[in-house]
Amino acid sequence: MADAPETAPGGALDGVSASDDxxxxxxxxxxxxxxxxxxxxxxxxxxxxxxxVTFDLCNGEFASIIGQSGxxxxxxxxLLGLLDTPTAGTALYHGIDSATITKPARAIMRxxxxxxxxxxxxxxxxxxxxxxxxxxxxxxGKLPTEEIRSRAEETLGMLGLxxxxxxxxxxxxxxxxxxxxxARALMNRPAILLADEPTGNLDTTNTNLVYDLFREISRETxxxxxxxxxxxxxxxxxxxxxxxxxxxxxxxxxxxxLPEDR
Amino acid sequence: xxSLRVAWRFLRSSAGxxxxxxxxxxxxxxxxxxxxxxxISLQANLLDTTIGSAPxxxxxxxxxxxxxxxxxxxKDVVYNDPRIKPGTVAPVRSVxxxxxxxxxxxxxxxxxxxxxxxxxxxxxxxxxxSGKASLGNGEIMVGKEFAEKYGVSAGDSIALALTGGQSGxxxxxxxxxxxxxxxxxxxxxxxxxxxxxxxGWANDEFQAIDVQLIQPYDSKDVASSWSSRLPGVSVVExxxxxxxxxxxxxxxxxxxxMIQGFVLVAVALGIASTLAIAAVQKTRQIGILxxxxxxxxxAGRIFLFQAAMLGVAGSALGVLxxxxxxxxxxxxxxxxxxxxxxxxxxxxxAIGIVVALLSSIIPIRATSKLDxxxxxxxx
Numbered sequence: 001m002a003d004a005p006e007t008a009p010g011g012a013l014d015g016v017s018a019s020d021d022x023x024x025x026x027x028x029x030x031x032x033x034x035x036x037x038x039x040x041x042x043x044x045x046x047x048x049x050x051x052x053v054t055f056d057l058c059n060g061e062f063a064s065i066i067g068q069s070g071x072x073x074x075x076x077x078x079l080l081g082l083l084d085t086p087t088a089g090t091a092l093y094h095g096i097d098s099a100t101i102t103k104p105a106r107a108i109m110r111x112x113x114x115x116x117x118x119x120x121x122x123x124x125x126x127x128x129x130x131x132x133x134x135x136x137x138x139x140x141g142k143l144p145t146e147e148i149r150s151r152a153e154e155t156l157g158m159l160g161l162x163x164x165x166x167x168x169x170x171x172x173x174x175x176x177x178x179x180x181x182x183a184r185a186l187m188n189r190p191a192i193l194l195a196d197e198p199t200g201n202l203d204t205t206n207t208n209l210v211y212d213l214f215r216e217i218s219r220e221t222x223x224x225x226x227x228x229x230x231x232x233x234x235x236x237x238x239x240x241x242x243x244x245x246x247x248x249x250x251x252x253x254x255x256x257x258l259p260e261d262r
Numbered sequence: 263x264x265s266l267r268v269a270w271r272f273l274r275s276s277a278g279x280x281x282x283x284x285x286x287x288x289x290x291x292x293x294x295x296x297x298x299x300x301x302i303s304l305q306a307n308l309l310d311t312t313i314g315s316a317p318x319x320x321x322x323x324x325x326x327x328x329x330x331x332x333x334x335x336x337k338d339v340v341y342n343d344p345r346i347k348p349g350t351v352a353p354v355r356s357v358x359x360x361x362x363x364x365x366x367x368x369x370x371x372x373x374x375x376x377x378x379x380x381x382x383x384x385x386x387x388x389x390x391x392s393g394k395a396s397l398g399n400g401e402i403m404v405g406k407e408f409a410e411k412y413g414v415s416a417g418d419s420i421a422l423a424l425t426g427g428q429s430g431x432x433x434x435x436x437x438x439x440x441x442x443x444x445x446x447x448x449x450x451x452x453x454x455x456x457x458x459x460x461x462g463w464a465n466d467e468f469q470a471i472d473v474q475l476i477q478p479y480d481s482k483d484v485a486s487s488w489s490s491r492l493p494g495v496s497v498v499e500x501x502x503x504x505x506x507x508x509x510x511x512x513x514x515x516x517x518x519x520m521i522q523g524f525v526l527v528a529v530a531l532g533i534a535s536t537l538a539i540a541a542v543q544k545t546r547q548i549g550i551l552x553x554x555x556x557x558x559x560x561a562g563r564i565f566l567f568q569a570a571m572l573g574v575a576g577s578a579l580g581v582l583x584x585x586x587x588x589x590x591x592x593x594x595x596x597x598x599x600x601x602x603x604x605x606x607x608x609x610x611x612a613i614g615i616v617v618a619l620l621s622s623i624i625p626i627r628a629t630s631k632l633d634x635x636x637x638x639x640x641x
Contacts, residue, residue: 083553084635104557111555118638122550126268126275136554138264184554 025058028094030191030224031080032056035089037247038075049075051247052089059191060222062215064235067244073228074196076244080226081114081194082106093191111140115185115193115223119200121177123169129156129180130165136188155183158220159213175206182210186217192224193217199234211237265560268551269567272544280572283536287576290529291614292583294522298610299588299602301518305511307598309478312500312507315384315440317352317472318481319499321492329355329467330495339491340471345484350382350474355457355467359422359450363412370408370422371449374457383472386438386451392416393436397453402432405446406439424460526617533572534621541565541625548629549637562626566619573618577611 038050050072057063067073078084080091082098090099093113098106115136123132134152137143143151156165159179164172172180178198185193195214199207211234218225227238235241236255243251273280321340323330330336332353340351354375361370373380377397381387387395391406393416402422404414414420418434432452439446457469475481481499488497501508541548548561584607588600 078635078638081553083638104559107552107555107557109555110553116553122546122553122638124547124550126271126547135551138267139551139554139556139560141264 025056025061027059027222030057030059030061030094032092032095033076033080033089034092036076036079036086036091037088038072038079038084039087049247050079050086053244053247053249054089055242055249055252057192057224057226059224060218061224061240062218062238063225063240063242064227064229064238065242065244066229066232066235069230071244072247073230073244075247077194077196077226077228081116082110083116108140111136112188113191115188115190117178117182117185117193117195117198119197121174121181123177123180123184125168125170127169128165129161129167129169129172132169132180133165133183133187135184140188152183152187155186156180158186158217159183175202175209178202178206178210179213182213186221186223189221190223192226195225195227197228197230207234263563264556265563266567269564269571272540272547272564273568273571276540276543279536279540283533283572284576284579286532286536287529287572287614287618288579288583290525290532291577291580291610292587293525294613295581295584295602295607295610296587296591297518297521297525298606299584299600301514302603302606303598303600305514306601308507308511311441312504313478315389315442316500317383317470318474318478319484319488319497320473321471321488322469322496322498324494324496329461329463329469330471331464332466332468332471336471336492336495339488340473343484343488345475345477345480347382347474347476352376352379352383352472353454353468353470354380354472355454355461355463355469357425357457357460359424361412361420361422363420366412368408368412369448370404372402372422372424372452372457373449374452374454376454377451380451383474384438384440384451386436386440389438389440390436391439393434395438396435397451398435399453399455400430400432401435401453403436403438403451404434405449406437407443407447408450409434409437411447424456426460428460430456526613529614530617530621533569533618534624537565537569537572537622537625538628540568541628545632546637548632549634552632553634553638558630561632562630565622565625565629569618569622570615573615576618577614580614581607581611 033053033055035052035054036050037048037052040047040049053076065073065076075084079086082091086099090097092098093109096109098109101109124135127135130149130152131138133156134148137148137151153165156162159182161176161179161183164176164180169177169180178201182198193214199210202210214225214227215237217223225238227234229235239255241251241253241255242249321330321336340346352375354373356371356373359370359372361368377386377395380397381395386403390403393403395403397403402420404420409415414434414437416434416436419431420434421429421431423429438451458465475484478500481501485497485499485502548564552558552561584602588602591600
């Protein structure tokens with residue numbers, strides 16, 4: 001394996017204290033979910049979607065979250081992705097407590113450390129494939145244009161989308177759009193890619209293609225993957241399965257399935 | 263800048279809607295410029311008609327029958343004042359005269375002075391309808407209404423009885439029209455020697471020293487400063503003597519500002535509502551951008567840039583449209599010409615842009631408040 005990915009991002013997060021909690025990870029601890037809870041509504045109408053979930057994830061780990069529909073797995077992913085704020089508990093990235101940083105700092109953390117892939121591709125129809133993929137780097141505004149261009153082309157190539165960069169995002173097939181969304185999520189070389197039912201809208205061929213890609217990218221870039229799925233057969237293709245039931249983490253198992261080429 | 267790029271792309275993706283907003287701003291700004299220019303031109307025309315060919319500040323004796331001595335000290339004050347319109351200082355003497363043609367008779371005020379100096383105030387040479395402008399010995403210029411009423415033409419001789427039992431015969435050299443039938447019917451111009459002889463005054467003694475100003479509305483300040491520097495004389499100015507005209511002009515300006523204000527409010531409401539709709543239409547995209555790490559301020563700037571682009575395009579279009587409307591208006595038989603003041607046009611266009619920017623406050627706030635999870639959860 002190559003070197004571990006970079007750790008804490010700079011910029012607005014400079015000066016935020018990070019605790020050393022590397023645990024048993026070969027390449028260091030990436031994420032620590034601590035007693036994460038989320039309640040929607042108030043009073044009698046209150047619904048507890050997540051009831052205090054605690055687990056750790058290492059740099060480069062390839063894991064999945066499984067559970068029935070409404071079990072709270074997407075809520076957990078949104079909290080880990082800093083898209084939503086927990087009612088209680090917190091998520092630490094490289095020891096940085098996301099609950100204690102400012103809103104702009106959370107935005108920077110999302111941009112630099114986390115990549116998202118959702119069931120729907122969420123591409124911007126006003127922009128070309130290249131611009132969609134380059135968008136996270138354009139938002140960060142740190143790289144020179146030439147480097148953004150070459151990195152976007154490289155990422156598109158990694159996903160088998162060579163020659164597509166000039167096309168409008170709307171002109172692609174469903175599978176291609178989802179691969180562009182994956183390329184976009186990987187553009188800033190995040191420490192973790194969070195995927196919520198990423199193949200929910202794809203056929204079997206494209207589903208297999210996407211998971212093979214995830215595995216390959218994980219191996220090549222040491223990006224950690226946390227994939228939410230309700231399909232146990234998909235979860236079994238990952239190295240670790242976290243099972244959520246009624247908002248509780250009921251199982252955390254290392255998968256026995258190991259592809260031959262790992 | 264990413265926000266600018268996204269703003270431009272959003273506008274381009276809804277080209278029809280963007281064009282409609284720009285046209286809305288353009289119509290508003292064109293109306294603003296057109297209405298404003300009409301009122302400004304109308305007032306300038308009214309002002310020119312009323313005081314353009316009349317003294318705007320006059321130095322007179324405190325006692326009406328006394329002369330004013332145009333001393334070197336007074337000349338120094340008057341000629342060296344930078345607010346005076348060059349060539350418009352006219353020392354004048356006037357006396358009443360009685361005209362009679364055998365059947366009719368009428369009083370006629372004789373204004374005496376040098377033609378060149380009188381031209382500075384009254385522009386007689388430019389406003390001579392027939393004959394020529396000349397005020398030599400025994401020559402007189404009469405007004406259009408007087409000439410028509412008493413059948414006088416250029417070249418005729420008329421007899422006038424002057425005060426003090428004197429009389430004289432004058433040759434009519436020209437007929438003038440100063441735009442006021444009352445003036446044309448009751449006043450006439452003669453050589454300065456005529457009233458001087460009647461009144462028995464010295465060469466430096468006059469009824470009044472009349473002047474015009476570069477900016478007519480400076481008359482109060484000019485009169486005030488001259489009053490303090492020229493003791494023993496009375497300085498009168500047109501604003502003090504035309505209170506009702508001034509009140510009319512002020513009321514006209516107020517109504518113009520009100521119309522322009524309502525036009526701007528209508529433009530602002532139009533832009534604000536359309537931008538608010540655009541913000542709602544782009545909620546999904548903004549949410550996705552925020553999920554990728556776009557900060558609230560940068561997201562808000564997207565709509566600020568959109569408003570700025572629409573404001574600039576709309577205002578520029580509005581200025582062009584106002585030119586077209588004024589060109590059309592100039593074809594109509596209006597009694598006055600409308601001229602566009604470049605400063606007023608520039609200010610109107612700037613107001614259009616500022617109004618557009620202010621109109622973006624609502625969508626900016628809505629965008630800043632948008633939580634990306636709302637978009638992700640709701641698809």
